[in-house]
Amino acid sequence: MTSVTHSRGPQTTRARAGFTKGWWDRLPLLPALVFVLLVTQLPFVITLYYSLQRWNLVSTNPPRFVWFRNFVNAASDVTFLKAVANTGIMTLSIVVASVVVGGLLAAGLNRDFRGRTIARTLAITPFFIMPVAAALFWKTGVYDPTFGILGWITDEMGIGRINWISQYPKLTIIIITTWQWSAFALLILLAGMQSFPTEVAEAAEVDGANRFYTFRRLMLPHLRPFIELTALLVAMYVLENFAAIAILTNGGPAYATTNLSYYVYLEAFSAFDLGRASAFGMISLALAMALTIPMLRVVSGIFKEGGRA
Amino acid sequence: MNRRRASALDPLLTLLTWIGTLIMFLPIAWMILTSFKTEEDAVSYPPKLFFTPTLDHYRRIFENDFVSFATVSVLVTVVSTLIVILLAVPAAFALTVRPVPKWRDILFFFISTKMMPIAAGIVPIYLVARTFDLLNTSAVLIIVYTSMNLPLAIWMIRSFMVEIPRDVFDAVAVDGAGRVREMVQIIVPLIKPGLASTALLCAIFSWNEFFLAVNLTTTVSTLPVFLQKFLSFGKLYTAQVAAVATLINIPVVVAGWLAQKSLTRGLTFGAVK
Numbered sequence: 001m002t003s004v005t006h007s008r009g010p011q012t013t014r015a016r017a018g019f020t021k022g023w024w025d026r027l028p029l030l031p032a033l034v035f036v037l038l039v040t041q042l043p044f045v046i047t048l049y050y051s052l053q054r055w056n057l058v059s060t061n062p063p064r065f066v067w068f069r070n071f072v073n074a075a076s077d078v079t080f081l082k083a084v085a086n087t088g089i090m091t092l093s094i095v096v097a098s099v100v101v102g103g104l105l106a107a108g109l110n111r112d113f114r115g116r117t118i119a120r121t122l123a124i125t126p127f128f129i130m131p132v133a134a135a136l137f138w139k140t141g142v143y144d145p146t147f148g149i150l151g152w153i154t155d156e157m158g159i160g161r162i163n164w165i166s167q168y169p170k171l172t173i174i175i176i177t178t179w180q181w182s183a184f185a186l187l188i189l190l191a192g193m194q195s196f197p198t199e200v201a202e203a204a205e206v207d208g209a210n211r212f213y214t215f216r217r218l219m220l221p222h223l224r225p226f227i228e229l230t231a232l233l234v235a236m237y238v239l240e241n242f243a244a245i246a247i248l249t250n251g252g253p254a255y256a257t258t259n260l261s262y263y264v265y266l267e268a269f270s271a272f273d274l275g276r277a278s279a280f281g282m283i284s285l286a287l288a289m290a291l292t293i294p295m296l297r298v299v300s301g302i303f304k305e306g307g308r309a
Numbered sequence: 310m311n312r313r314r315a316s317a318l319d320p321l322l323t324l325l326t327w328i329g330t331l332i333m334f335l336p337i338a339w340m341i342l343t344s345f346k347t348e349e350d351a352v353s354y355p356p357k358l359f360f361t362p363t364l365d366h367y368r369r370i371f372e373n374d375f376v377s378f379a380t381v382s383v384l385v386t387v388v389s390t391l392i393v394i395l396l397a398v399p400a401a402f403a404l405t406v407r408p409v410p411k412w413r414d415i416l417f418f419f420i421s422t423k424m425m426p427i428a429a430g431i432v433p434i435y436l437v438a439r440t441f442d443l444l445n446t447s448a449v450l451i452i453v454y455t456s457m458n459l460p461l462a463i464w465m466i467r468s469f470m471v472e473i474p475r476d477v478f479d480a481v482a483v484d485g486a487g488r489v490r491e492m493v494q495i496i497v498p499l500i501k502p503g504l505a506s507t508a509l510l511c512a513i514f515s516w517n518e519f520f521l522a523v524n525l526t527t528t529v530s531t532l533p534v535f536l537q538k539f540l541s542f543g544k545l546y547t548a549q550v551a552a553v554a555t556l557i558n559i560p561v562v563v564a565g566w567l568a569q570k571s572l573t574r575g576l577t578f579g580a581v582k
């Protein structure tokens with residue numbers, strides 16, 4: 001290196017200046033990048049290492065390297081397979097229901113009427129409610145067969161008092177989570193509808209197109225990227241649904257509402273089987289990536305443009 | 310013709326919209342109402358709409374260790390949000406105003422970290438926290454919440470920086486020393502409202518977070534963990550739970566309402582304005 005410096009002095013100085021400048025440019029980025037890498041990415045690497053070991057805190061045996069046995073065992077673990085299915089069913093239902101409910105509300109709120117701002121504010125409020133608080137209150141205040149408002153409504157309707165949580169455990173999780181995330185969908189889809197050029201709608205109206213036609217042929221195509229984005233983001237957060245499950249059902253009855261995140265939690269902090277928990281964690285990571293990366297690719301156009309008006 | 314038909318339909322659509330809106334808000338209204346009932350009224354059948362309101366439950370909130378949990382919540386939320394903003398502003402600067410090579414890849418790296426389930430990392434996070442004696446401390450929550458919110462904050466702040474007109478930058482010196490000044494004195498004031506709503510959004514996420522809090526802390530913890538303890542009391546404390554839940558949701562809901570305008574942008578990583 002020194003000899004090179006000797007023979008091509010000025011050029012290297014320039015190169016070094018460029019190098020220094022490059023790092024000077026990167027400097028503001030580094031703290032954030034290092035922080036995120038250390039706290040969110042490094043754990044995944046360590047988890048991968050743990051997942052290859054038999055390591056139970058309850059047993060007296062020291063951790064032992066067992067290669068992929070935890071993964072192989074996962075394939076024959078009925079509860080694990082159930083957790084995968086539950087994650088799929090609950091995530092899909094919540095994403096679809098949130099987009100539909102949020103979309104309908106957005107369509108209703110995207111019109112001129114008195115008190116529109118108040119209605120919008122009320123309708124988005126469920127999204128801000130602390131999930132633990134929401135689940136805790138819904139458990140007694142809404143879902144309880146004797147004291148809950150839902151039990152009373154079904155009783156008045158003549159269906160009788162339904163014990164929602166024990167009879168329809170998955171549905172209760174889906175309803176409460178949809179309640180919170182449809183408010184989120186509403187926010188994004190309403191923004192999407194408001195960015196629909198009014199001239200187009202007016203032109204369509206002049207042409208005699210009715211409202212339904214305008215909505216289906218012009219508004220829906222315009223909304224498509226917004227719907228995809230909403231679905232991606234809701235899926236991303238709901239895959240890790242935890243508070244509602246922990247509070248309402250504890251993953252039960254008989255693991256009926258245990259999703260992958262909750263199963264990892266049970267394996268790690270109830271069964272203290274860190275090897276298995278790590279393997280399940282790795283699998284849920286792989287599944288989450290397999291699901292969201294293609295979706296991210298679909299919507300990446302929206303991000304690349306640096307935002308939509 | 311078309312217009313007349315539309316206007317005949319309008320009151321009906323408005324009515325339906327209001328019904329939908331009220332259904333969304335009903336559980337919250339019911340929670341607030343319950344918080345003013347006595348425990349007997351709260352579990353009466355049929356549910357009581359009219360009752361003699363009481364403030365007992367709000368008074369009783371402060372009797373047990375609510376205050377210590379609330380203090381941790383405030384501390385963790387405020388400190389982690391401050392660190393997030395302090396780290397995110399320079400990072401967004403390096404990805405927008407003076408973009409580093411491959412800035413687009415780095416941006417997508419940040420967003421992809423949000424797609425990875427935190428459950429996959431919880432075992433090492435727990436063990437590392439244990440090694441450094443950080444379990445059951447505010448510090449560990451501040452660290453994990455900062456990393457949880459950083460990607461979102463970088464994307465959101467970047468989307469505000471992108472909107473600053475180019476000639477603002479052309480007007481200032483581009484030498485190394487001027488860069489800090491450029492960031493602090495010129496860019497930050499321009500995006501102040503954006504920073505405020507970014508901070509509000511990060512604060513909401515920290516305030517409400519449960520998974521990391523319940524796994525890494527027990528007694529020195531935040532309000533969601535405090536609330537979870539009511540679970541063992543079952544229906545005995547329905548009204549009390551409603552009062553606590555109402556009180557601790559007030560700051561978040563107010564923050565959400567205040568940030569409404571730029572909320573969409575934050576929640577979509579700046580993709581929708």
